[in-house]
Every structure is written in structure tokens, then in C-alpha cells.
Amino acid sequence: MYERHHYVGGKVVEGTSGRFGPIFNPSTGEEQGRVALASKAEVEAIIEVADKATEEWGTTSVVKRARVLQNLVHILYREKDKLAEALSSEHGKVFSDAQGDVQRGLEVAEFAAGIPHLIKGEYNDNVSTGIDMYSMRKPLGVVAGITPFNFPAMIPLWMSCVAIACGNTFVLKPSEKDPTVPMMLADCWKEAGLPDGVFNVVNGDKESVDTLCTDPRIKAVSFVGSTPIAQYVYSTATAHGKRCQAMGGAKNHMLIMPDADMEQVSDALIGAAYGSAGERCMAISVAVPVGQATADKLVEMLKPRVEALKVGHSMDPAAEMGPLVTKEHQAKVRAYLDLAEQEGSKFVVDGRDFNYSMQGYENGYYLGGSLIDHVTPDMRSYKEEIFGPSLQIVRTNSFDEAANLPTIHEFGNGTSIYTRDGDTAREFVNRVEVGMVGVNVPIPVPLAFHSFGGWKASAFGDTNQHGMEGVRFYTKTKTVTSRWPTGIRSGAEFVIPTLNS
Ligand code: NAD
Numbered sequence: 204m205y206e207r208h209h210y211v212g213g214k215v216v217e218g219t220s221g222r223f224g225p226i227f228n229p230s231t232g233e234e235q236g237r238v239a240l241a242s243k244a245e246v247e248a249i250i251e252v253a254d255k256a257t258e259e260w261g262t263t264s265v266v267k268r269a270r271v272l273q274n275l276v277h278i279l280y281r282e283k284d285k286l287a288e289a290l291s292s293e294h295g296k297v298f299s300d301a302q303g304d305v306q307r308g309l310e311v312a313e314f315a316a317g318i319p320h321l322i323k324g325e326y327n328d329n330v331s332t333g334i335d336m337y338s339m340r341k342p343l344g345v346v347a348g349i350t351p352f353n354f355p356a357m358i359p360l361w362m363s364c365v366a367i368a369c370g371n372t373f374v375l376k377p378s379e380k381d382p383t384v385p386m387m388l389a390d391c392w393k394e395a396g397l398p399d400g401v402f403n404v405v406n407g408d409k410e411s412v413d414t415l416c417t418d419p420r421i422k423a424v425s426f427v428g429s430t431p432i433a434q435y436v437y438s439t440a441t442a443h444g445k446r447c448q449a450m451g452g453a454k455n456h457m458l459i460m461p462d463a464d465m466e467q468v469s470d471a472l473i474g475a476a477y478g479s480a481g482e483r484c485m486a487i488s489v490a491v492p493v494g495q496a497t498a499d500k501l502v503e504m505l506k507p508r509v510e511a512l513k514v515g516h517s518m519d520p521a522a523e524m525g526p527l528v529t530k531e532h533q534a535k536v537r538a539y540l541d542l543a544e545q546e547g548s549k550f551v552v553d554g555r556d557f558n559y560s561m562q563g564y565e566n567g568y569y570l571g572g573s574l575i576d577h578v579t580p581d582m583r584s585y586k587e588e589i590f591g592p593s594l595q596i597v598r599t600n601s602f603d604e605a606a607n608l609p610t611i612h613e614f615g616n617g618t619s620i621y622t623r624d625g626d627t628a629r630e631f632v633n634r635v636e637v638g639m640v641g642v643n644v645p646i647p648v649p650l651a652f653h654s655f656g657g658w659k660a661s662a663f664g665d666t667n668q669h670g671m672e673g674v675r676f677y678t679k680t681k682t683v684t685s686r687w688p689t690g691i692r693s694g695a696e697f698v699i700p701t702l703n704s
Pocket of ligand 1: 349350351352353354376377378379407408409412413427428429430432433450451452453483484588590616657661
């Protein structure tokens with residue numbers, strides 16, 4: 204049994220609230236550690252440390268800040284496997300997928316290492332005779348990141364790399380389900396040369412989140428998690444005068460046109476629906492074949508592959524998919540699958556009782572892959588996010604009917620279309636009301652130099668994660684209008700300055 208506490212001012216600080224949460228190994232069901240849950244007073248003390256560090260870090264030269272990010276990139280490459288192993292043991296995703304989690308995060312560090320270029324302001328000379336105008340991007344101060352369980356390396360790095368490169372200090376409140384990797388990231392930042400107090404971790408629950416969303420010293424809150432909490436964080440933080448971006452849940456559709464390459468479709472769906480046991484906000488959870496023949500072919504091709512999915516301990520190199528994160532989440536996913544059956548959809552493959560076959564790991568939180576056909580848009584199991592290893596098939600008869608589904612769905616995170624027809628793809632890309640779209644690409648997660656974000660109930664606030672949107676989120680613009688004595692005098696002016704001179 205190990206314990207995770209807080210990381211403050213460059214060192215681990217023991218929690219004093221007396222409250223702890225359990226840390227499980229989802230592959231075995233064993234309770235392997237506990238995490239301290241901070242009290243309001245402890246969170247306030249951490250904010251104080253971060254606040255004190257703002258002046259020095261905010262005025263550190265941009266090249267020095269960039270070098271810390273460059274160092275961090277090298278350290279993260281070196282530590283990648285250690286981070287992935289710790290990640291896998293608390294989350295349950297297979298080791299190779301956990302390496303990908305770290306990789307996608309360190310790519311944001313690579314992006315943020317270019318901060319001198321990214322943060323450049325704008326300049327116009329002689330906007331009026333003898334007058335120059337320029338704008339610059341200034342850090343906000345202390346900013347907070349509140350992150351979900353499903354990407355414990357990538358999402359803290361999405362936020363902290365851009366925030367810190369922009370000159371802010373950062374308080375991370377990671378998921379209490381897998382707190383070890385965020386604490387390891389704190390060590391990486393320190394080794395990279397980041398001054399103490401710039402990157403801090405507070406472990407906790409609602410009490411920590413509420414304190415971060417209301418304390419006046421926190422200037423911005425970035426949140427990623429489920430939609431109800433995203434909405435709550437967005438409304439609380441903005442009501443307290445903070446900038447906020449809050450990413451929520453998803454239900455991602457993949458359209459399959461009759462002309463699609465069905466081998467490619469089947470490969471794409473197996474990875475995108477069942478990878479990470481479906482616990483990805485960009486997982487494809489709904490397949491939408493157009494035409495009954497396309498649907499029949501799809502089911503025929505997917506059935507044996509879903510039945511043959513290799514589910515196993517997350518560190519088993521042969522496993523393609525590990526367990527779900529907790530026993531509660533396993534029960535929640537199973538309840539949604541029961542609901543899907545009660546609502547009249549048909550199981551082609553039923554993964555509900557899979558964990559009984561996990562000899563030696565019967566206490567792990569496993570489910571097999573489920574493939575569910577004849578799902579209709581009025582079903583609650585279709586409307587809500589399941590976040591497990593299941594793929595629902597909604598059969599449609601036309602492109603219009605299919606393309607309308609992701610558009611009218613409450614969520615709007617990702618979607619994809621498989622077709623050989625450029626016109627159809629282009630029409631879909633332009634018309635669909637979803638934030639991230641793939642064309643013959645199942646999981647269209649933007650790379651670090653573009654921005655990540657969904658639409659509708661998948662994101663609240665109007666700036667995305669990383670890319671230039673991240674730089675804008677973590678900075679405020681100051682615009683300067685300057686004139687040096689030139690001997691030109693226009694006398695006192697009582698009207699608003701205009702461009703007549
Ligand atoms: P969650 O909403 O339960 O937790 C996210 C964070 O909020 C955690 O740090 C948690 O401690 C905190 N939290 C939980 N309940 C709270 C409460 N009542 N009040 C205040 N704070 C609270 O989400 P999760 O289960 O950790 O993550 C899975 C969810 O995240 C899924 O819905 C998934 O789609 C979503 N997600 C979205 C994206 C995206 O970019 N859109 C990315 C990854 C995950």
C-alpha cells in the first residue's frame with residue numbers, strides 16, 4: 204500500500220485533512236494505495252504558494268521558459284515507460300496505450316517549447332503620424348487544471364505545458380482514481396529546472412474543485428471530465444469572474460457509406476470502439492452504416508473480431524484491452540448494456556459476463572467487447588455516454604439521415620466518415636455540428652499545434668485546449684499606443700482620436 208499526497212513549492216507535502224480515497228489496480232481489483240483528499244484550507248495554502256511564484260515566473264524571460272519546456276521534453280521521453288507503467292497499473296489501459304497517453308502529452312511540451320514564437324505580439328508603426336501601436340500577451344497569474352481519470356498524463360500536460368510556457372503558475376487537481384502519474388510529472392518539471400511553486404498538485408475531490416473555482420487568486424480554470432461536472436465547473440468558475448474552458452462527455456458517430464473500404468472500416472472500428480476499453484472521449488461508440496447491405500456486411504465483419512478481442516491484465520503484452528477503471532464504473536457500463544437490451548436493441552456480441560472467464564483475475568473490473576445492432580435514436584442507451592467497450596449500430600437508409608444523427612445529438616465531440624467519395628466527405632465535414640471530424644480517420648484528435656475541443660454539450664467556454672487557442676486562453680492582451688516627442692503638436696483634442704492625420 205502506498206500513499207499519494209500533494210506537491211507544493213517543489214516538494215511532496217503530506218495531507219492533513221485526515222480524508223483519503225482508495226487507489227485500486229483495476230486489473231486485479233486489489234486496493235493498492237490511498238490518496239489524500241485536501242481540505243479547503245490546504246487548497247488555499249497551495250494557491251498561496253502558487254500565487255507567490257507568479258511574479259518571478261511571469262517575468263522570467265521567454266527564452267528561459269522555453270528552455271525549461273525543452274528540458275521537460277527530454278525528461279518525458281526518458282521517463283516514458285516508467286510513467287506508462289504507473290499509469291497502466293492505476294487506470295487499467297494496456298501498457299502500449301499508456302505509452303501513447305504520455306506521448307500525446309509530451310507532444311504538447313514540444314509545441315509549448317516554441318513559446319517565443321507563439322507568444323509574439325503584433326506591431327504597427329505610424330498608425331497615425333508619429334504614433335505606433337503594439338500588442339503583447341501577458342500571463343494571467345495562477346491558473347488551475349482539473350482533470351479526468353482517463354488520460355492522467357496527456358490532459359495534465361495539455362494544460363500545464365501551455366499555461367506555464369505562457370508565464371503562469373499552475374495548480375493541478377488530477378482525478379483521485381489515478382493520482383500517481385501527475386505526482387511523477389511534478390518531479391519531471393522540477394528536474395527540467397522549473398522554479399518551485401510554479402507547478403503544484405493538489406489531490407482531492409469536490410472540496411478542492413470548489414475552492415479552485417471560487418478563490419479570487421485563481422484567474423482561469425481548465426477542466427476536462429464528464430458533462431454534468433463540466434457544466435458545474437464552468438458556471439461556478441465564471442460566476443466567480445474566472446476565465447473557464449470545460450470539456451465534457453461524448454457520443455461519437457462513424458458514418459460508413461456504401462462505397463467505403465470495409466477492411467479499413469473494420470480495422471478502424473475495432474481500435475476506436477474497444478481501445479482503452481472504450482474509456483476515451485474520442486472513442487467511436489456509434490457506427491452508422493448507410494444502407495442495409497452495408498450494415499449487414501459490417502456486422503458480418505465485426506462479429507468475429509469483437510468475439511476474438513484479447514482482454515487481459517493491463518501489463519500483459521498480448522492484451523489489446525484491459526479492465527474498466529473501477530468496480531463502480533464497470534457496474535455503470537453493465538447497467539447501460541442491460542438498458543440497451545431492455546430498450547429492444549440486439550446483442551450481436553455480449554461482453555457483459557466476461558470477467559468470469561478471467562482466470563486468476565476474477566476480481567478485476569473486466570468486460571468483454573459488446574456489439575449491439577438495431578439501436579434507434581430514441582433509446583436512452585444511445586442518447587447517453589456509456590464510456591465502455593461497446594459499439595452501437597444505428598442502421599440508416601440515406602446519407603442525409605446518417606449525417607443528421609451526430610448533428611442533432613446532444614454531444615458534439617468527434618465524428619468520422621468512411622467513404623471514397625470526396626463530395627460526400629466534403630459535404631459531411633461542412634455540415635456536421637461537431638468539433639472534430641475525421642475523413643477515413645476514426646479518432647481525429649488534433650495534434651498539439653492544432654486545438655482540441657468539441658461542440659454543444661461536449662465543451663463549455665469558447666477556447667479549445669492547446670494549439671494557438673491554448674495560448675490565447677492562458678494569456679491576456681495588452682495593447683500599447685505610443686508617441687515619442689517629435690515636435691508635432693496637434694493641441695488639445697476633445698473628440699475621440701480618429702485616423703485623420
Ligand atoms: P468526472 O467528471 O467524474 O471527473 C473529472 C474531475 O472532476 C475529477 O478531477 C474529479 O475529481 C472532479 N469531480 C468529480 N465529481 C465532482 C463533483 N461533484 N464536483 C466537483 N468536482 C468533481 O470525469 P471522469 O469520470 O474522471 O472522466 C471521464 C469523463 O471525462 C467522460 O465523460 C469523458 O467523456 C470525459 N472526457 C472528456 C474529454 C474531452 O476533452 N471532451 C477528454 C477526456 C475525458
